Amino acid sequence: MKTILKNKSKKTMKSSTKEIVAAMIFISPWVIGLIAFTLIPISSSFYYSLTDYNVLDQPEFIGLKNYTKLLNDKVFRTALYNTLYMVVLGVPVTTLVAISVSVLLNNKNLRGTSGFSVIFFIPTLVPTVIASLLWIWMLQPDTGIINRILGYVGITGPGWIASPTWAKPAFILMMIWTCGNAIIIYLAGLQDIPMTLYESASIDGASFFRKTVSISIPLLRPVILFNVVTLIINVFQWFAEPLIITEGGPNNATNFYSLYLYQNAFQYFKMGYASAMAWILLLIALIIIGVLFKIMKFSESN
Amino acid sequence: MNKSKMRFMLEQLILYIILIGLAAAFVIPFVFLFLGSFKESSELFRIPFQWLPDRFQFENYKEMFASIPFFKYLKNTLIIVFFNVVGSVISSSFIAYGFARLRWPHRDKVFMIVLVTMILPFQVTMVPLFLMFTKMGWIGTFLPLTVTCFFGNPFFIFLLRQFFLSIPEELSESARIDGAGEFRIYATMILPLSKSVLATVAIFAFIRTWNDFIGPLVFLADDDLYTLSLAAQLLRSNLDPRWHILLALGVVMIIPVLIIFFVLKKYFIEGVAMSGLKG
Numbered sequence: 001m002k003t004i005l006k007n008k009s010k011k012t013m014k015s016s017t018k019e020i021v022a023a024m025i026f027i028s029p030w031v032i033g034l035i036a037f038t039l040i041p042i043s044s045s046f047y048y049s050l051t052d053y054n055v056l057d058q059p060e061f062i063g064l065k066n067y068t069k070l071l072n073d074k075v076f077r078t079a080l081y082n083t084l085y086m087v088v089l090g091v092p093v094t095t096l097v098a099i100s101v102s103v104l105l106n107n108k109n110l111r112g113t114s115g116f117s118v119i120f121f122i123p124t125l126v127p128t129v130i131a132s133l134l135w136i137w138m139l140q141p142d143t144g145i146i147n148r149i150l151g152y153v154g155i156t157g158p159g160w161i162a163s164p165t166w167a168k169p170a171f172i173l174m175m176i177w178t179c180g181n182a183i184i185i186y187l188a189g190l191q192d193i194p195m196t197l198y199e200s201a202s203i204d205g206a207s208f209f210r211k212t213v214s215i216s217i218p219l220l221r222p223v224i225l226f227n228v229v230t231l232i233i234n235v236f237q238w239f240a241e242p243l244i245i246t247e248g249g250p251n252n253a254t255n256f257y258s259l260y261l262y263q264n265a266f267q268y269f270k271m272g273y274a275s276a277m278a279w280i281l282l283l284i285a286l287i288i289i290g291v292l293f294k295i296m297k298f299s300e301s302n
Numbered sequence: 303m304n305k306s307k308m309r310f311m312l313e314q315l316i317l318y319i320i321l322i323g324l325a326a327a328f329v330i331p332f333v334f335l336f337l338g339s340f341k342e343s344s345e346l347f348r349i350p351f352q353w354l355p356d357r358f359q360f361e362n363y364k365e366m367f368a369s370i371p372f373f374k375y376l377k378n379t380l381i382i383v384f385f386n387v388v389g390s391v392i393s394s395s396f397i398a399y400g401f402a403r404l405r406w407p408h409r410d411k412v413f414m415i416v417l418v419t420m421i422l423p424f425q426v427t428m429v430p431l432f433l434m435f436t437k438m439g440w441i442g443t444f445l446p447l448t449v450t451c452f453f454g455n456p457f458f459i460f461l462l463r464q465f466f467l468s469i470p471e472e473l474s475e476s477a478r479i480d481g482a483g484e485f486r487i488y489a490t491m492i493l494p495l496s497k498s499v500l501a502t503v504a505i506f507a508f509i510r511t512w513n514d515f516i517g518p519l520v521f522l523a524d525d526d527l528y529t530l531s532l533a534a535q536l537l538r539s540n541l542d543p544r545w546h547i548l549l550a551l552g553v554v555m556i557i558p559v560l561i562i563f564f565v566l567k568k569y570f571i572e573g574v575a576m577s578g579l580k581g
Binding site for chain 1: 306309310313314317318320321324325328329330331332334335338346347348349351393396397399400401404405406407409412414415416417418419421422423424425426427428429430431432433434436450452453454459483484488509512513515516520530531532534535538545548549551552555556559560563567570571574575576577
């Protein structure tokens with residue numbers, strides 16, 4: 001009896017070391033990739049952020065000068081302001097549209113909703129470059145379709161991307177157009193809510209709107225949080241659309257954080273300066289991710 | 303009774319109107335693009351605005367194929383797409399097996415690092431990666447866009463891990479008792495059971511790479527290596543952008559994606575839904 005037990009424990013011990021070794025082999029490509037393409041670049045980027053470096057000459061160490069220069073850089077401040085504008089206005093508006101659409105699609109009394117969900121998803125499949133070109137064309141003040149449609153209801157549309165005031169709202173429209181991923185995620189979240197909750201509310205005579213506000217939205221909270229954080233991070237890496245549509249103009253009204261970072265690196269060849277921006281971006285992203293993880297854990301334990 | 307039925311009907315009607323209105327707003331850009339690609343260039347910016355082309359003509363498409371080396375760009379795009387699809391499926395499933403099917407200390411804490419890198423903006427590593435690849439002589443080759451995908455993609459690792467976790471542990475256990483090694487269990491048991499999620503990963507990798515703009519923009523310095531997305535941007539940044547050609551190119555770039563989407567819709571929607579909070 002004793003020997004059997006001993007053998008058995010020996011065997012599980014042995015297999016678990018074996019298991020650990022196997023696991024290390026399985027995850028090794030990820031570890032190598034993480035070190036080579038994430039950790040080394042991020043740490044070397046910190047070194048570059050302390051230098052003046054234009055790629056052709058050797059990097060020259062200048063201490064924290066890039067960071068202090070950033071504080072006084074008007075374009076940097078504008079880019080930061082524009083990015084926050086999108087976070088404060090664009091993210092809530094997009095979230096509202098995405099939730100409204102998914103709530104409608106989840107309404108069991110409406111027919112053909114699965115066909116509709118396809119319609120809301122396909123804009124996310126359009127290559128960024130093509131989507132951007134399409135929007136330039138649609139946003140033309142006189143010949144574009146958006147002002148045309150506004151005209152049908154008697155509104156004289158603004159100059160959109162040609163106007164410093166209306167350029168950012170134009171980008172919000174585009175952000176809404178590509179919220180299909182969020183819609184699908186919300187829809188999946190809504191489908192997890194037990195039907196019985198709605199049924200008992202129906203017996204009490206609650207309207208669809210009422211059920212949405214007091215059942216769907218509260219139970220959807222973790223999903224909303226996840227999507228909002230994803231959207232915020234997306235705003236911080238927003239790059240291709242403004243580069244193609246406006247190149248940051250008019251008068252830097254659509255110069256966003258990542259676009260300005262790109263311009264510094266690949267148009268002005270200020271690699272050190274761009275690296276300093278990248279490090280600040282890293283800190284912002286880590287703070288946002290940290291908050292997300294914290295709240296998620298918190299809501300899980302509830 | 304009658305009154306509440308009336309209210310219900312009215313509610314349905316209003317909801318339908320809202321839904322149709324929203325759907326129309328999402329679809330109109332496509333309609334506009336497809337119709338526009340058949341318009342002559344003089345019609346594109348004409349006042350007053352007109353929905354339909356004067357007559358449907360395929361000149362824009364013919365001119366597009368004649369005036370840009372479309373098939374060269376297509377070949378470049380497909381080379382990068384091919385390596386991304388193959389690399390992502392192989393490496394991410396391999397890595398996900400280590401995170402889902404094997405037990406080791408601090409596994410789930412280490413997995414948090416995968417989640418963090420999943421959300422980390424590309425711009426954080428863009429500049430140092432460019433400098434590193436420059437030193438390695440990789441800029442102006444496909445290598446930065448192809449080699450890197452053989453080390454796992456955090457999002458795909460996440461998707462695959464979620465799926466692998468749902469496969470009963472007993473299957474692996476009985477295989478182990480029969481003396482199968484981990485690699486054999488991975489290759490002959492887990493992968494065949496995961497065809498649907500592997501399809502999802504392959505489709506996502508395809509679409510992401512097909513649509514990618516920033517990667518090729520930063521790493522492909524040589525216009526012989528340009529992808530379709532870069533070609534479109536090149537056309538656009540000309541002093542005199544030829545819009546009629548761009549619209550035709552846009553339609554040609556969107557159609558394969560739409561076909562894949564409609565044929566494999568199930569995998570798409572499942573994949574996106576899984577990327578939320580499930581599991």
